[in-house]
Amino acid sequence: MLRALELARRGPAHGPNPRVGCVLLDADGAVLAEGWHAGAGSPHAEAAAVADARARGVAVQHATAVVTLEPCAHTGRTGPCSELLAEAGVRRVVHAVADPNPVAGGGADALRSRGVDVVGGVRAPEGEELLRIWLTSVRRGRPWVTVKTAQSLDGRVAAADGSSRWITSEQARLHAHRLRGEVDAVVVGTGTVLADDPALTARTPEGTPAAHQPLRVVVGERDVPQGARMRGPGGELLHLRTRDLDGALRSLAAREVRHVLVDGGPTLVTALLRAGLVDEVHTYVAPVLLGASGRAALGDLDVPTMADARRLVPHEVHRLGPDLLLVSVPVPPEEGP
Known part of the structure; x- marks a missing residue:
């Protein structure tokens, strides 16, 4: 998760979307691929990590995705990351912060409905600190x-x-x-x-x-x-x-x-x-x-x-x-x- 937070900081501080990082791990905990969100209109961190795995010729079936923010369940500029991870064969998702956005939230439940194990709150204080500006804006509506x-x-x-x-x-x-x-x-x-x-x-x-x-x-x-x-x-x-x-x-x-x-x-x-x-x-x-x-x-x-x-x-x-x-x-x- 610390590595995912480090990756998230590579994204722009400005813009409507949160800074998110993702690390894909195999069954032994070895890193398969990584990704981060580079700003509005670009692939989300989860999609970037899956694309990185495919570029490396690495299979992600039964992998664990470690993400700084709960994967989204919304189709906007890009498709829902919860669906992408489930279709890719990821079997476990670990995230730091739950998504409070009423439009994009609900990814954890969507993943569980597809049989994916979801664990939240890992390194939550660090995740909240990284996302404090975006989280405050979404939660307060300003x-x-x-x-x-x-x-x-x-x-x-x-x-x-x-x-x-x-x-x-x-x-x-x-x-x-x-x-x-x-x-x-x-x-x-x-x-x-x-x-x-x-x-x-x-x-x-x-x-x-x-x-x-x-x-x-x-x-x-x-x-x-x-x-x-x-x-x-x-x-x-x-x-x-x-x-x-x-x-x-x-x-x-x-x-x-x-x-x-x-x-x-x-x-x-x-x-x-x-x-x-x-x-x-x-x-x-x-x-x-x-x-x-x-x-x-x-x-x-x-x-x-x-x-x-x-x-x-x-x-x-x-x-x-x-x-x-x-x-x-x-x-x-x-x-x-």
């Missing part, structure tokens, strides 16, 4: 929301005159562009569009456009200027003329958007935090001081006392040139100290 802020040491995102280029270093900005290349959509409010005119593209360290360009989403009722940079080359532009943030996220989920990066500004980020719609916070902190006249990274979170403070759990800390990146996860109110 994308995983990552909020990104780039701020000074004293919590400011712009100087008194509104200028913000550049608070953080080139190394931090390159890291942020790599993150853009791993998400399905980048979201900003109309205030950020009018104040900063961002392009919202993903670029490589060489400054060229990345292979994957995220959907560019603007939330708010004001118009996006015709000459805005985000109307230029890059991902598709989607303007959601609403202040209903939960509704906006659910409309993105209907487009199979699984992961969004909220790239500013303070008004939108604050509103999402207040609504409890943030799953992860990426805070880039530069050793720069802008003082009280600078623009604060957040607005009012309705925290009258320390007992009401919004708590987060730090997961990762990275040094990026002179800057630091803190990756943290909000603590749900019922789990707070």
Whole structure:
């Protein structure tokens, strides 16, 4: 299963489908073939593993399939993997995580009905961690929301005159562009569009456009200027003329958007935090001081006392040139100290 998880990570982080890996074993536990899902429209991991076995001239009758996610029972861009494995002669399937998708789930029962032995929950914590973004999106009916802020040491995102280029270093900005290349959509409010005119593209360290360009989403009722940079080359532009943030996220989920990066500004980020719609916070902190006249990274979170403070759990800390990146996860109110 650890090898299957390793294979799954070869698939793209973005896209509507989960990252899945599959290892086929013979009766003695020796590896017959391997496969992983390379993205929407390509063979699923199970089909890729069976194809790998056939290319090697290896029979998979009576084999065991070790898969990171329960094989699907749905015909979409490809056929159901549960049926493929049963027809190939696989006699045992071991998976880490059950598929919560109401459309594609049910593969374990379909396999059992064909006489295949199915074991679930093997290395489930590792599987859940690998698939946390996709699983959260499917279970909640909205994308995983990552909020990104780039701020000074004293919590400011712009100087008194509104200028913000550049608070953080080139190394931090390159890291942020790599993150853009791993998400399905980048979201900003109309205030950020009018104040900063961002392009919202993903670029490589060489400054060229990345292979994957995220959907560019603007939330708010004001118009996006015709000459805005985000109307230029890059991902598709989607303007959601609403202040209903939960509704906006659910409309993105209907487009199979699984992961969004909220790239500013303070008004939108604050509103999402207040609504409890943030799953992860990426805070880039530069050793720069802008003082009280600078623009604060957040607005009012309705925290009258320390007992009401919004708590987060730090997961990762990275040094990026002179800057630091803190990756943290909000603590749900019922789990707070």
